[in-house]
Amino acid sequence: MTTLGVEEEYLLVDPVTGLPRPMAVEVKAAAGADEVTERGEVQRELLQAQVEVATPVCAELAEVGGHLLRLRHAVAAAAEDAGCRVLASGAAPVRDGQGAPVTPERHFLRLRGRRGRLVDEQLVNGMHVHVGIPDRAAGTAALNRVRAWLPLLVAMGGNSPMWCGQDTGYASWRTIVESRWPVSGPPPEFADDADYDARMRLLVDVGAIEEVGQVAWEARLSHRYPTLEVRCCDVQLTADDAVMFAGISRGLVATALREEADGVPLPDVPQELLNAANWHAARYGLDGHLIDPPGRRQRPAGELVGALLDHIAPALDEHGDTREVTGLVERFLRTGGPAGRQREALADGGLPMLLDLLCLRHAGR
Template sequence: MTWTVPTLGVEEEFFVVDDLGRLSGQGAALAGEADEHDGSVQQELNRCQVESATGICRTAGEVLTQLRELRQGLAVAAARRGTRILPSGTPVVAEDGPATVTPHPRYERMAKHFGATLRGVTTCGCHVHVAIPDRERGVQVIDQVRPWLPALLALTANSPLDTGYRTGYHSWRHLQWIRWPTAGAPPRFGSLDRYEELVDELLRTGAALDRAMVYWDVRLSDDLPTVEFRVSDVAATPEDATLLAVLVRALVTTALDTADAGTKPPELPSEVLRARLWQAAHGGLTGGLVHPVTGELTSARAVVGDLLARLRPALSAADDLDFALDQWAALRERGGGAARQLAALGRRRRTTDVADLLAVVPTAATVPER
């Protein structure tokens, strides 16, 4: 078994909030003012959001360092404007009205075409890109990794609240996000030709206005030579996000090896995968999942543990194994992002406490007085 370690990169979306955790419309301003370090920062669909992206990374250490620096750059720029950066999949504190769209021709076209769907979906995710040899091989990766997408969602579930109320889910972002007609569980494609046929059909119906609006939980990137995993909430911490990233990379290399060995992708209907993703969104790491291999109902933590064991050779080849084991142990100890949000809410029943828990504290630079 030969393991070629691909490069990777991580994109994170954040809410911009005020001192009380309410959404602030200063995302575009922060995108222009934050220190980008070795990555990049850009405006997002809604005024209350901002997105960061690492550069091309080769090691877990590079990913973690860049994620920390990007969050710090945004936190410092936010503090200068009297705002904060909040890594949560959905808004935490009650709002007076819906978020407003960032002035941009593409976003304004989306708002006109999709109406209330766009206005009702205010979420923040984490996207992991992993380099692939070519697009045909990328489709093979997608087909092989589909059964493990619920485990990745459970691992990063970080949105149990929505504008001030408990949703009853650990990833409410997932339930909100799949309101887009192109979002959610990807089908089993079988070939690049079939992938492109389905993308063309989505464009023809108007369910997607352009190729960037094909929102499957894992897809081919049209701008980069990568496969992009989009299933996850934005992680509560850079450590959680980096753990996700190294597991995703190991999944990709393992999938390529499995495809090269002639192993056919699992027979998993999209309807069943959609139900399993709902299950992961409902319970997060504290719930149960149908095990992708045994088909038995198993604790989510056990499924993630089995995934890590399955990926052990690929993690070792990338020199990611010790990091993954340490971070998985730490995550089990402190609980997932959703569990930590709910614990913070439970102490005093104040959503502002949750915002305080999540907000990125600027420590990397001095914030001047306003």
């Protein structure tokens, strides 16, 4: 059984105006004291208006969902006690020119000194799925195969259409914000794990980044755990949507590992095409057509989602995830992607309804 775990980042805001509020210390303290959280599951993030939660290592998707609901409830309750709200939005829907102060920890402050204004504007939140791998060699081989599917996950997971009080026209504005960092976007192809490690060292040696943890590729080998980390999706509105992407991510990695073992030829996906497909996915989400990098053409978004499910079907069966994932995908497509749901809420009830949609207390399942 391939293990997995999920990290989610959330935004702390004023309960009325929706403006970011630097309340992470208070919220983390309150959530950490709650009996439903355990040590290390609620963490501070780069900015003081953000918090992060991390599930334990899980074997079943039901475990992932249970932990996410527990942690979402704990953080939402702690935020209310502290006088703010916590939002599951990929980007701050409203903000002022001040941004949010940096968390006063040494590595965060160093990053602010090196990256300047980029850090001030990093009011974006993602979800990261850690999928267990046998070793770094297998993980690198899997990464080479998973990368072609990342734009589709970006399109499906876009939950950040609003920024500074305006509709950006993008499904995932977070993807655009993240693309401004020195090492970001879809990862390149690697010869093997030695090549992967050598290129990480080179980036640090030339001063492009200060540590390998600053590699912001949309999928990478974790520098802390024996996992392949899929990190291309915005944080999701609901725990169910997060579980869906966790199951898809595990299916992709497990399929990649099996194909590598079976000697299936690696898809030829030029980096420039993958980058273009990623931008296109962030812009349009599931509306209309998406670029299929291996097929080198545009295809209807729904058709590509079907191709994804076909691709990972044996892995879903192997892990007992078929019914859960296919059912969640069907519901997801019926209700529309989260970017569309944000726009509908704003059109129907203005900012108050949008904040209600995004609030963890209401998002729940």
